[in-house]
Amino acid sequence: xxxxxxxxxxxxxxxxxxxxxxxxxxxxxxxxxxxxxxxxxxxxxxxxxxxxxxxxxxxxxxxxxxxxxxxxxxxxxxxxxxxxxxxxxxxxxxxxxxxxxxxxxxxxxxxxxxxxxxxxxxxxxxxxxxxxxxxxxxxxxxxxxxxxxxxxxxxxxxxxxxxxxxxxxxxxxxxxxxxxxxxxxxxxxxxxxxxxxxxxxxxxxxxxx
Numbered sequence: 634x635x636x637x638x639x640x641x642x643x644x645x646x647x648x649x650x651x652x653x654x655x656x657x658x659x660x661x662x663x664x665x666x667x668x669x670x671x672x673x674x675x676x677x678x679x680x681x682x683x684x685x686x687x688x689x690x691x692x693x694x695x696x697x698x699x700x701x702x703x704x705x706x707x708x709x710x711x712x713x714x715x716x717x718x719x720x721x722x723x724x725x726x727x728x729x730x731x732x733x734x735x736x737x738x739x740x741x742x743x744x745x746x747x748x749x750x751x752x753x754x755x756x757x758x759x760x761x762x763x764x765x766x767x768x769x770x771x772x773x774x775x776x777x778x779x780x781x782x783x784x785x786x787x788x789x790x791x792x793x794x795x796x797x798x799x800x801x802x803x804x805x806x807x808x809x810x811x812x813x814x815x816x817x818x819x820x821x822x823x824x825x826x827x828x829x830x831x832x833x834x835x836x837x838x839x840x841x842x
Contacts, residue, residue, distance in 0.1 A: 639794045642824055647808035648764035649827075650747060655710075655728070664787065664803040667760045670743050671726035674708040684713070697729075718754070725760075742777070743802075753815075761804035763811075764827070770815035773831075777804040779821050782840075787822045790839045798822070 641662035645651045655677045659666060666673070678692045685692045690707025693699060697711045702719035705711065709723055712730045717723065718737040725743035729735060733746050736754035743760045750767040752758060758769070759777030769775075778801065779785050785801040805823035813819065814833035823837050831837055 639792060639796055641796060642789070642791050642806060644762060644806065647806050647824070647827060648747060648762070649809055650765050654730075654745075654747060656745065662798070663762050663806040664760075664789075664798045664800050666745070666762060667743050667803060668800055670728075670745065671708050674710055674726050674728060677710060677728075678708060681710070685710075712748075730765075736771070759804045760802045761807065763805075763807040764809035766810045767807050767813075768811075769813045770817075770833070772816040773813045773819070774817070775804040775807075775813075775819040775823075776821050777802050788840070789822045789824065791824065 644663050651657050656666060656673060678687060681692055685694050691705055691709045693711045694713045696713045697715040699705060699711060699717045700719040703717045703721045706724040709727045711717060714731060715729045715733045717735045720738040721735045722740045727741050728745045730746055731748040734751040735741060736752055738755050739752050740757045744758050745762045747763060747765045749765055750763055752769040753771040755772045756769050758775040761775050787798045787800055787803045789796040789798060804821055805819050805825060807825045808827035810828045811825045813831040814835065816833060817831045817835045820838035822839055
């Protein structure tokens with residue numbers, strides 16, 4: 634049975650730059666951050682420094698590039714030197730940090746992507762927080778919904794106990810320097826430790842633990 638008494642994983646233990654990020658003052662479980670990410674982004678947009686062009690709930694740094702054919706839905710922040718390729722689809726509240734790359738035909742739904750991270754073409758990332766220097770190869774999936782289970786509530790293994798998140802949409806907390814191979818699948822509710830390597834075609838599913 635899920636243990637409701639254990640503390641949720643601290644984002645800062647997975648992502649060293651979290652405290653210095655725009656969301657660093659938020660002391661909440663990672664799934665609470667993704668649940669409220671659209672509102673958090675709108676608040677951050679109102680506080681952005683000069684250098685951003687803001688229109689209709691989307692803030693793009695002047696040094697960032699969004700190619701023709703990409704779809705970015707509000708709210709969103711596209712940071713300095715970030716690149717969003719043609720065919721990418723960003724929705725549900727997305728933060729793309731410094732020097733990040735979102736490849737062609739990727740879909741990001743309610744995602745925080747911190748500095749120097751890359752998501753290659755044909756990948757999906759849903760309701761997730763990714764740390765710095767994360768590399769996601771082509772065709773990888775970070776799923777956010779337990780379609781195959783009768784109970785849709787996401788449960789998380791942490792410190793040898795199961796946490797019931799009370800949410801139905803959450804993908805993963807991905808630590809700094811994680812590398813995810815091509816066509817890998819990360820099932821909902823994953824905690825990937827810093828520098829963890831997920832092999833090509835590998836399935837990470839904590840419900841199997």
